[in-house]
Amino acid sequence: MGLTKTDLFTENQNEIAMLAKAIAHPARVAIIEYLLKVNACICNDIVNELPLAQPTISQHLKELKNAGIIKGNIEGNAICYCINEPIFSKIKGLFGPMQPIQNNCC
Amino acid sequence: MGLTKTDLFTENQNEIAMLAKAIAHPARVAIIEYLLKVNACICNDIVNELPLAQPTISQHLKELKNAGIIKGNIEGNAICYCINEPIFSKIKGLFGPMQPIQNNCC
DNA sequence: AAACTATATCGTAATATTGCAATATAAAAA
DNA sequence: TTTTTATATTGCAATATTACGATATAGTTT
Numbered sequence: 375m376g377l378t379k380t381d382l383f384t385e386n387q388n389e390i391a392m393l394a395k396a397i398a399h400p401a402r403v404a405i406i407e408y409l410l411k412v413n414a415c416i417c418n419d420i421v422n423e424l425p426l427a428q429p430t431i432s433q434h435l436k437e438l439k440n441a442g443i444i445k446g447n448i449e450g451n452a453i454c455y456c457i458n459e460p461i462f463s464k465i466k467g468l469f470g471p472m473q474p475i476q477n478n479c480c
Numbered sequence: 481m482g483l484t485k486t487d488l489f490t491e492n493q494n495e496i497a498m499l500a501k502a503i504a505h506p507a508r509v510a511i512i513e514y515l516l517k518v519n520a521c522i523c524n525d526i527v528n529e530l531p532l533a534q535p536t537i538s539q540h541l542k543e544l545k546n547a548g549i550i551k552g553n554i555e556g557n558a559i560c561y562c563i564n565e566p567i568f569s570k571i572k573g574l575f576g577p578m579q580p581i582q583n584n585c586c
Numbered sequence: 587a588a589a590c591t592a593t594a595t596c597g598t599a600a601t602a603t604t605g606c607a608a609t610a611t612a613a614a615a616a
Numbered sequence: 617t618t619t620t621t622a623t624a625t626t627g628c629a630a631t632a633t634t635a636c637g638a639t640a641t642a643g644t645t646t
Contacts, residue, residue: 377600377601377602377634377635378505378506378601378602378633378634378635379507379531379532379634379635380506382506382507382530382531382532383506383507383509383510384506387506387509387510388506390503390506390509391504391505391506391509392504394500394501394503394504394509395500395501395504395505397496397497397500398497398498398500398501398504399484399497399501399603399604400484400488400489400490400494400496400497401485401488401489401604402497403489403496403497403500404489404490404493407493416623417623417624418621418622418623421622421623424488425485425488426485426488426605426606427605427606427607428606428622428623428624429605429606429607429608429623429624429626430604430605430606431623432623432624433603433604433605433606433624433625434604435623436624448613450613450614450622451612451613451614451621451622451623452613452621452623453622453623453624483603483604483605483630483631483632484603484604484631484632485604485605505633505634507634522592522593523592523593523594524591524592524593527592527593532635532636533635533636533637534592534593534594534636535593535594535595535596535635535636535637535638536634536635536636537593538593538594538595539594539595539633539634539635539636540634541593542594554643556592556643556644557591557592557593557642557643557644558591558592558593558643559592559593559594
């Protein structure tokens with residue numbers, strides 16, 4: 375096994391899980407925080423900012439891009455990365471509609 | 481490797497990643513949604529609700545409990561589970577302070 | 587006590603993730 | 617054109633996750 379049974383759950387549940395997974399690593403949280411701070415930067419700035427090797431950063435950026443959380447633009451021989459606002463807003467509001475009425479257990 | 485370098489990141493970054501990881505599976509999202517709907521229930525109700533085997537549900541519940549998202553109370557020979565409000569509220573507000581000023585890249 | 591109910595744990599197979607050295611690609615600068 | 621700069625990809629080793637059958641544990645009922 376080791377394979378998540380995606381087909382057994384709703385599209386919405388899978389989407390929430392997918393977005394959460396993209397954030398489920400401190401390096402990716404750090405990348406998001408850095409991008410929010412500087413608004414936009416090239417990949418190399420992130421490599422210099424974080425204590426991880428360049429291929430590792432590249433891999434994390436790829437996952438964030440696949441999840442739609444960031445986007446990259448080619449600028450000469452560099453790539454300018456920034457937060458993809460619509461998806462990021464979605465993440466912030468992910469659990470908004472989930473409101474426990476009361477907590478009368480435990 | 482395969483080992484996340486937790487010590488290289490801030491406590492806050494690791495906490496966000498940890499909470500996100502707990503939600504990063506559709507079954508756990510489904511469990512949270514179900515608990516919010518019924519407010520509280522015993523583990524067996526979740527086993528009947530989700531299309532996964534009992535040991536698998538038990539494992540997911542353990543992860544949610546370890547992350548502090550849910551809590552369980554022994555009630556006879558059953559265990560009553562419910563959302564742990566403080567942590568759940570924290571998750572909802574996780575990205576609140578992160579506000580991109582502008583999006584003038586890409 | 588014996589049977590039943592509810593949950594947890596163990597063991598294990600399949601798969602995914604993390605991290606990086608080595609290397610590839612491609613544009614810019616010299 | 618050679619070198620430098622910036623990024624991506626490949627390959628691989630270490631570790632983590634997912635899923636579940638088998639089994640253990642513990643309270644409840646009969």
